[in-house]
Amino acid sequence: MTTAIAKFAHLQIPLEDVVKATNNFADDNIIGRGGLGLVYKGQLQRSGELITISALRLDRKHDGGVVEFWTEVSMLSDLKHPNIVSIVGFCDDKHEKIIVTKYEAKNGSLKEHLSNPNLTWTQRLKICVGVARALSYLHYDEGRGYGVIHLNINSSTILLDENWEPKLSGFKVSIKQSLNRMDHVVLSEPIGTIGYLDPEIEKSKGVTCKSDIYAFGVVLFEILCGRRAYIRNDANRLLAPLVMQHYENETLPDIIHPDLRNQMSIYQISLTSLRIYSETAYSCLKEEQAHRPHMLNIVNELEKALEKALKFQPRPENFVRPLFVFCFLFTPLTLFSFVLN
Known part of the structure; x- marks a missing residue:
């Protein structure tokens, strides 16, 4: 050494x-x-x-x-x-x-706040955008002359400062890779945390930057559903297959965190924001690495989702808006076709 x-x-x-x-x-x-x-x-x-x-x-x-x-x-x-x-x-x-x-974790880790009823949809989106920008920097920044595959993306390695800004940590198993080979497989045993592991590792016998994309997709759904990626004694202990099933069956609203559903009803949050977000998160979980988006695209889509959400500020006169209105708007047939704005 x-x-x-x-x-x-x-x-x-x-x-x-x-x-x-x-x-x-x-x-x-x-x-x-x-x-x-x-x-x-x-x-x-x-x-x-x-x-x-x-x-x-x-x-x-x-x-x-x-x-x-x-x-x-x-x-x-x-x-x-x-x-x-x-x-x-x-x-x-x-x-x-x-x-x-x-010391940049004055609000602990994201894992501690997944079900926090006071963490708003807009705050959650800002956290997602911050982490996406960090990953884009790791994967593509030319200033270093190499890219970084993080391999430990999860809600515990995302720390939150006093302003709820995310700080990515946990680089103990990260891999350096040439910028022009970030999509190429690096031979490796499965690395990461249960619930976030790229299912393609077994097939390809290695990892790529798309392994980070998969793990980040799981985090995006953790934030939306308000639950961890893996719950040991739960019937649906793995979140990823659960959300994929609900997304494909157009029943995703059934597993969105109840407090978020309530916020979206009361604050009349644009359904466009949710549609963009959920489409992006789902694309990250594609089984084949080649079908997953690159971080630059993910950053762009999440920024769009945040922009749409910011257009809808809380309206005091609507604080008692009935929840059934939200539920009606989010029937399976309208979830991804109807937009409020």
């Missing part, structure tokens, strides 16, 4: 600084568990500035995780985007390996 340490020397943080910042890894400062270990919140003095940090401490009980540690450091050191977490540095000292990023 000597070469790696030399390359990232400017990001090294002394262990004693991280210990001080987290009050010696006090239990009170634990804010979560990442795939590699516990995450601590702290205050770190860096370049004369006191900043709030998240410190992911590699679990020393396990021998694994070293490759993932350096992968994440390598990725974050190159990535600069408003919707991706920002690295502060890392510690590799006295058998400790710690990744330090800016």
